[in-house]
Amino acid sequence: MASRxxxxxxxxxxxxxxxxxxxxxxxxxEAWRRKQLxxxxxxxxxxxxxAKKQGLVRQVSKNGKKFLQLTKKGELQKLxxxxxxxxxxxxxxxxxxxxxxIPEDAHDKRDRLRSLLEKHGFIKFQASVFINPYxxxxxxxxxxxxxxxxPFIRIIKAEEMDSDEDLRKKFDLI
Numbered sequence: 001m002a003s004r005x006x007x008x009x010x011x012x013x014x015x016x017x018x019x020x021x022x023x024x025x026x027x028x029x030e031a032w033r034r035k036q037l038x039x040x041x042x043x044x045x046x047x048x049x050x051a052k053k054q055g056l057v058r059q060v061s062k063n064g065k066k067f068l069q070l071t072k073k074g075e076l077q078k079l080x081x082x083x084x085x086x087x088x089x090x091x092x093x094x095x096x097x098x099x100x101x102i103p104e105d106a107h108d109k110r111d112r113l114r115s116l117l118e119k120h121g122f123i124k125f126q127a128s129v130f131i132n133p134y135x136x137x138x139x140x141x142x143x144x145x146x147x148x149x150x151p152f153i154r155i156i157k158a159e160e161m162d163s164d165e166d167l168r169k170k171f172d173l174i
Contacts, residue, residue, distance in 0.1 A: 008056075011047050011048065011051060012051070012056065012081055013081060013082065048068070055073050056070065056071060056074035058071055076143070079143040079146060080143060082137075082139035083120070091133045091173055093159070095131055095132075095157070095161055096122075097157075098136070098155050099128060100128050100152050100153045100154070102149065103152070109148075116144075117130045117132075120136055133167075
């Protein structure tokens with residue numbers, strides 16, 4: 001049985017991919033969208049109820065039909081869901097550095113950024129510098145923009161670095 005977290009991820013992705021509106025109830029949904037929600041639709045009703053309760057979706061009416069629409073909070077949650085790291089098959093020989101200087105009064109955002117980078121395989125290179133041989137995906141960058149962190153962050157792709165053997169070893173590139 002799929003976990004509620006996985007169902008919510010599936011549900012938010014399906015709602016978010018529906019050009020802004022997701023027809024509800026599911027019986028009236030287009031076949032391709034129904035396929036995105038695997039398994040019996042009754043398992044999604046508790047997920048929908050929780051998503052509404054958490055403020056991730058809202059019900060709207062359009063042309064006499066009922067639709068679900070992601071709220072701003074739901075859009076942000078969808079980005080979090082889509083941020084899963086997909087490693088490249090082969091390293092392209094370039095290093096990705098994320099440099100940041102987030103003000104002290106936003107230390108919670110700084111902590112979230114560090115957590116996000118670590119989740120994506122970045123390691124701490126210096127105090128506010130993280131490094132990885134693979135890039136952050138578009139959804140992770142979109143999330144950083146959405147939460148207002150991009151003005152404090154620089155993402156650099158470096159083609160050369162002196163003596164990077166230690167890093168190559170840490171990332172199993174040797």
